Amino acid sequence: MPDPIDLRAAMNAISDVVQNRPRPLREFDQIYMKTGDMVMQSEFVANWANGKRLAFIGDGDAISVCVAYLQERKIIDYGPSRITVFDFDERIVIAVKRFADKERLEHLDAVLYNCLDSFPPSNTFDCFYTNPPWGASNDGESVNVFAQRGMEAIGFEGQGIIVIADDEELDWPKNVLASVQRFALGQGFFCLSDDAAPAPLSPR
Numbered sequence: 001m002p003d004p005i006d007l008r009a010a011m012n013a014i015s016d017v018v019q020n021r022p023r024p025l026r027e028f029d030q031i032y033m034k035t036g037d038m039v040m041q042s043e044f045v046a047n048w049a050n051g052k053r054l055a056f057i058g059d060g061d062a063i064s065v066c067v068a069y070l071q072e073r074k075i076i077d078y079g080p081s082r083i084t085v086f087d088f089d090e091r092i093v094i095a096v097k098r099f100a101d102k103e104r105l106e107h108l109d110a111v112l113y114n115c116l117d118s119f120p121p122s123n124t125f126d127c128f129y130t131n132p133p134w135g136a137s138n139d140g141e142s143v144n145v146f147a148q149r150g151m152e153a154i155g156f157e158g159q160g161i162i163v164i165a166d167d168e169e170l171d172w173p174k175n176v177l178a179s180v181q182r183f184a185l186g187q188g189f190f191c192l193s194d195d196a197a198p199a200p201l202s203p204r
Contacts, residue, residue: 009075010039014066020099021062022091033061042066046079052126054080055153057146058087065099068108086113115145119152128153131163140179151187
């Protein structure tokens with residue numbers, strides 16, 4: 001279990017990242033996390049992917065940048081050995097590269113990529129993270145596309161985190177979760193948790 005982090009230092013660092021993040025575009029289903037949630041998510045992801053090569057399949061939230069920056073600022077002493085963001089939004093790719101260059105985050109990079117295309121076969125990662133469009137209007141098919149690309153990124157061997165909407169008062173989040181679970185099982189993966197706590201996918 002890692003030691004508790006300095007929350008003030010972490011919040012200040014995440015604020016730097018938020019200032020670099022491009023404005024969310026609602027037509028692309030870009031709904032960003034708030035700063036406090038980003039601190040918690042970034043620390044969790046850094047610990048989960050410690051020492052591993054981590055692919056972000058889309059990253060409007062800039063969790064990738066937060067993880068790398070928290071490492072560089074010595075706020076945490078663990079995290080991925082390599083982080084690459086694959087995103088179709090050129091603004092996000094440019095923002096990641098700009099911040100990485102400014103802060104000398106040598107293990108952070110970004111690539112322009114559309115999930116409608118197969119994942120580039122030359123890239124190999126140990127784990128993936130994705131916070132895709134929530135799939136309310138398509139029964140989770142959009143989530144499954146992002147999950148598929150993440151699985152391709154790790155060669156169907158490893159773990160992934162898929163962020164899915166959760167609201168007890170609505171039916172569609174339950175339908176999306178069921179759809180993603182069925183898809184993951186069909187690809188040889190299983191979900192370690194379906195509650196509010198983050199939990200990775202793992203191969204069976």
